[in-house]
Amino acid sequence: MKTKPLHPSGLPAELSVGEVARRSGVPVSTLHFYEAQGLISGWRTDGNQRRYARDVLRRVALIRVAQAVGISLADVAAALASLPEDAAPSRADWSRLSAVWRDQLNERIEQLTRLRDTLDDCIGCGCLSIDRCRLRNPADRLVAEGSGPRRLLVRRSAESTPAAKAIPRS
Structure with a gap:
């Protein structure tokens, strides 16, 4: 039996699409969509099974949080393109990205406030x-x-x- 490569955390370094779906809380179809949009990436094994690096879990979390507050997938894609592909987004990465998105959210809040008031x-x-x-x-x-x-x-x-x-x- 072939052993899975390990992540520095001691956990398996690669995850199946089903494992990523279970751990991230998004359907497999959503992961395929994210991959088709260039938001995440994976590879196929010799047996044609989809695999992702463990770091993809943090990318999926970042995508879900951004979407939940109304950031477009185009803006998420631009943000993720600025990050290294072979590492999970760090706290500093999130701080930098959220500062840019904060301006967009403030504009949306102002617009919604004006709409509510009139x-x-x-x-x-x-x-x-x-x-x-x-x-x-x-x-x-x-x-x-x-x-x-x-x-x-x-x-x-x-x-x-x-x-x-x-x-x-x-």
């Missing part, structure tokens, strides 16, 4: 209750800013978009 009177453009709207738009001045509920949309500058923010590796 939800009963307005949908953001003033067209539902012109007679008592606190966000009046005389002569449709906001059309120059684009379509949609301009007063309630978060206006992010080009510098604050995830693609524009390089996530430097420290």
